[in-house]
Amino acid sequence: MPVERLDLVSKLYQASLWPRVADVAAGAKSAAPLVVDLDPTTFCDLACPECISGKLLNQSRFSPERLLALAEELVAMDVRAVILIGGGEPLAHRGTRKVLRTLGEAGIAIGVVTNGTMIRQNLDELARYASWVRVSMDAGSSATYGLFRPDRKGASVFDKVVANMRLLAGAKTGSLGYSFLLMTRRNADGSTVSNHHEVLRAAELARDIGCDYFELKAMFDDEHHVLDIPADLLGSVEEQLRQAGRLTSDTFEIVNSSTINAVRALEGPVQPKEYQRCRVAELRTLVTPSGVYICPYHRGNPKARLGDAVTDSFADIWKQSDRAIVDPRTDCTFHCARHRSNLEIEAIGEDGVPSRGLIEDQDPFI
Structure with a gap:
């Protein structure tokens, strides 16, 4: 049975990934x-x-030369998946096309998070290599x-991005997603603007473009705490999602992120954790021009910095870092x-016995 797109726990039990997961559960440091x-x-x-x-x-x-060398290092280390993300706009780097080819031809799964403005320039590589x-x-x-995603001149490039997405939808071999982050802004005069009223309209557009899924997310503050959504706005969103249910099919789904589910469950902005070590940090990490960090939540945090991939090989950083x-x-x-x-890995524990049966490899993006 296929693993759901955001079922990160089930993905831990994929056959080829399990040995590394079991090692980490037992307290070992991962080789990569x-x-x-x-x-x-x-x-x-x-x-x-x-x-x-x-x-x-x-x-x-990264310089184009260092970026390509970094991609080759990831291949040599047997990394299973790479997500090109930011930070900045990953497709804005002129070396990204070579990275897509290098990783893709090595069989590494590739995800890309983009604002979509430069899909056209990278279309061939995205269509061929991106999972x-x-x-x-x-x-x-x-x-x-235009209110929430203006260009540097304050203009809206919405139509350009939609056209780019249509191009990719017609050529892709992987999946294409339309991400919608629920946002509210308080203006200086006390008034507010939001995008909550356009959830249904966006979902309809996503399906019309040829996207495989529409993903809804709740807003974070600067420290990644999930912000609550006022009851009236949340009610409007839920009604729009109910209506969007008619859009779903074998080729199009509505995906609710863990953040919107946290808002629904009234979990609040703080997520308590009782474990003192992040085991997932042994299984995935973040590499940026300013440093290698534990994870994207700690991008730019000097306390969570593992090394400098501009000057040092990633393999050396990984081997030496804590x-x-x-x-x-x-x-x-x-x-x-x-x-x-993390809770699942903690539960697996030192004996390395899976709490469920292993499954065939489907999606390495744990």
Whole structure:
């Protein structure tokens, strides 16, 4: 039976991944991560006011030569999946196309998180090598897109991105996702603007474009704590999702992220954790031009920095680094999408006995 797209716990039990998961559960350090989030650059062509990485943008990038060498290092280490992300806009780096080819031809699964403005320039590689591409849209119309995702001149490039997505939908071999982050902004005069009213419209557009899924997410603050949604807005969103249910089919699904589910469950902004070590940090990590970090939640955090991939090989950094430098009890009070994965690995424990049967390999993006 296929694993659901966001069922991160079930993905731990895939046959070829299980040995590394079991080793980590037993307390061992992993020889290499299974998944690497890779920021080719911190530069971005948009100027989104709510960007959670806003303070880190437009500062640095890997040289094309170093970026390609880094991709080759990941291949040599037997990394199973790489997500090109940011930080900045990953497709803005002129070396990304070679990285896509290098990783793809080596059989490494590739995910891409993009604003979609440069899909056309990278179309051939994305269509051929990407396991999935998720486009951050956060709107269903050009006007709302312009409010929350303007370019540097304040204009909306919504129509351009939609056209790019249609191109990819017609050529892709992997899946294409339409990401919608629920946002509310309070203006200086006390008024508010939001995008909550466009969930249904965006879902309809996603299916019309040819996307495989529409993903809904709740908003974070700057420290990654999930923000509550007022009851009236949440009620409107839920009604729109109910209506969007008619859009689902064998080729199109509505995906609810762990953040929106946390809001529904009234879990609040703080996610308590009782374990003192993040075992998932042995299985995935983040590589950026400013450093290698425990995970994307700690992008730019000097306390969670493992090394410098600009000057040092990633293999050396991984071998020498201490992935226990972050204590989830005090350093990760925010909502973490892999909290349940950590709980599962803790439950597996030192005996390495799986709590369920192993499954065939399907999706290495744990």
